[in-house]
Amino acid sequence: MRKNKIVKQQTEFSILALDDDEIMTVTLQAYFQSSGYTVDIENDPYRAIERVREHPYDILLLDFLMKPICGDKVVEKIREFNPDIFIILLTGHKSMAPPIQTIRELDIQGYYEKSDRFDQLELLIESCVKSIRQMRIIRRYQEGLRKIVDNIPEIYHIQSVDEVVSVILSQTAEFLSVSDLYLCMNTMAGEVLYQGMGSYAARREEGIECLAGVVKKGETTLVIQNNVVFFPLVDEHHRIFGIIRADVRDTMKSDKLQLFELYVKQVCAAVSNVLLHTLLNEKNEELKTAYTALRDNYLEIVSVMRSMVDAKDIYTRGHSDRVAYYATLLAKALGKNEEYIRRLHVAGLFHDIGKIGTADEILFKSTKLTPEEYAEIKRHSSRGKKILSAVTLFNDVAPIVEAHHERYDGGGYPNGLKGTEIPEEARIIAIADAFDAMTSSRRYRANMSFEQAVDELKRGSGTQFDAEMVACFLEVLRDFDRIRKELDWTYSDSKFDETVGNVTK
Numbered sequence: 001m002r003k004n005k006i007v008k009q010q011t012e013f014s015i016l017a018l019d020d021d022e023i024m025t026v027t028l029q030a031y032f033q034s035s036g037y038t039v040d041i042e043n044d045p046y047r048a049i050e051r052v053r054e055h056p057y058d059i060l061l062l063d064f065l066m067k068p069i070c071g072d073k074v075v076e077k078i079r080e081f082n083p084d085i086f087i088i089l090l091t092g093h094k095s096m097a098p099p100i101q102t103i104r105e106l107d108i109q110g111y112y113e114k115s116d117r118f119d120q121l122e123l124l125i126e127s128c129v130k131s132i133r134q135m136r137i138i139r140r141y142q143e144g145l146r147k148i149v150d151n152i153p154e155i156y157h158i159q160s161v162d163e164v165v166s167v168i169l170s171q172t173a174e175f176l177s178v179s180d181l182y183l184c185m186n187t188m189a190g191e192v193l194y195q196g197m198g199s200y201a202a203r204r205e206e207g208i209e210c211l212a213g214v215v216k217k218g219e220t221t222l223v224i225q226n227n228v229v230f231f232p233l234v235d236e237h238h239r240i241f242g243i244i245r246a247d248v249r250d251t252m253k254s255d256k257l258q259l260f261e262l263y264v265k266q267v268c269a270a271v272s273n274v275l276l277h278t279l280l281n282e283k284n285e286e287l288k289t290a291y292t293a294l295r296d297n298y299l300e301i302v303s304v305m306r307s308m309v310d311a312k313d314i315y316t317r318g319h320s321d322r323v324a325y326y327a328t329l330l331a332k333a334l335g336k337n338e339e340y341i342r343r344l345h346v347a348g349l350f351h352d353i354g355k356i357g358t359a360d361e362i363l364f365k366s367t368k369l370t371p372e373e374y375a376e377i378k379r380h381s382s383r384g385k386k387i388l389s390a391v392t393l394f395n396d397v398a399p400i401v402e403a404h405h406e407r408y409d410g411g412g413y414p415n416g417l418k419g420t421e422i423p424e425e426a427r428i429i430a431i432a433d434a435f436d437a438m439t440s441s442r443r444y445r446a447n448m449s450f451e452q453a454v455d456e457l458k459r460g461s462g463t464q465f466d467a468e469m470v471a472c473f474l475e476v477l478r479d480f481d482r483i484r485k486e487l488d489w490t491y492s493d494s495k496f497d498e499t500v501g502n503v504t505k
């Protein structure tokens with residue numbers, strides 16, 4: 001009865017029996033083959049070493065006293081290239097066994113005193129078999145974990161759901177050594193995604209039905225039925241969102257399934273990740289569309305408000321366009337980015353928006369202003385800030401508009417800011433504003449020549465204006481003929497070019 005049991009259990013283990021006594025090896029072979037082991041025999045120690053090198057035996061039974069070399073020497077040579085094989089040393093008598101130190105050093109699992117009966121040797125071999133079996137499980141775990149560690153980064157790097165599922169299927173097929181499998185899951189967009197391999201390549205309906213059944217049951221652990229394994233895909237909220245089905249030919253070892261469960265957990269995280277990413281991309285697209293619509297409205301508002309300012313005074317018509325344009329040129333020369341230039345351009349267009357609230361009789365007065373009237377005029381920058389602050393879209397422009405009459409030396413208004421306390425964009429607008437005011441005709445005076453205006457800028461450098469910016473602007477103005485030509489056809493009916501902040505017709 002015992003032997004029948006063993007026959008079923010041990011066929012997977014192989015033994016090499018080495019003894020220079022042929023009768024002994026033949027006897028060992030006969031005995032242990034009948035117990036179900038695969039047993040090869042060898043009588044020459046050197047040939048035995050080569051056979052172990054060429055064949056992955058699990059257990060080596062060898063005699064200690066042999067010619068031309070003893071068993072311990074044979075083991076010494078084998079251990080040089082094979083640390084894993086289990087070795088049992090056969091001795092004629094206890095007193096003939098090598099010292100315990102040698103047995104330890106050569107990693108010999110046990111020794112057996114030869115006798116007519118092999119019961120004790122059989123027990124010794126069974127003990128080795130248990131250890132070998134455990135070693136194999138550990139190796140499979142190690143190998144499985146290595147595969148998981150190697151494969152997971154790949155699925156975390158893929159950004160398309162279809163691709164990630166395809167890679168998961170290939171990895172699963174390799175990991176479980178199966179060819180018929182599918183993955184079916186609900187995406188965050190409310191669709192069902194199905195991919196199959198082998199006989200499941202085109203069984204989508206079946207997959208969807210099965211997924212619905214698993215979701216209904218709510219069983220989040222793997223299920224095995226008739227050589228079919230179902231792995232539910234579970235999200236971080238413990239909700240089943242998909243399923244992997246694999247048809248396994250033979251009964252799958254539990255350690256392999258445990259490892260695969262570990263892999264599936266990583267798969268769930270990776271798939272959730274990629275689904276979320278896809279959803280975010282879709283939402284981003286929607287946001288982009290909404291943003292574009294919002295920006296179009298915004299540009300419309302800019303246009304309307306600017307025309308309101310310009311409409312008040314024919315003499316200043318086009319001034320805000322030109323200020324925006326000069327400011328943009330200076331900002332580009334200063335190496336500012338697109339967003340900065342956009343903001344500055346809008347600030348240029350709006351810098352005098354506060355004049356909407358200034359009484360026409362003060363604004364258009366051609367005689368000298370009284371101190372009260374001048375104070376009222378000066379309120380336009382603060383009023384401009386107030387008007388723009390009411391619209392969220394203009395929040396970043398409002399402080400620039402407020403500060404466009406501040407002076408670098410602190411003598412400006414409304415807050416007497418000094419140097420770099422003044423927003424950089426406002427320092428740019430101040431230069432552009434002054435230059436255009438000097439080179440344009442006003443109802444109360446004719447315009448200055450270009451050279452006179454340049455001299456004025458130089459005179460105000462470091463006091464009224466930021467000196468570095470003036471120097472940069474003077475460089476920009478070297479190309480004034482071209483700039484002027486461009487403005488001639490530009491400012492009469494201009495609009496904001498949303499991409500680069502240019503003024504174009």
Ligand SMILES: [Fe+2]
Binds near residue numbers: 352404405
């Ligand atoms: Fe102003």
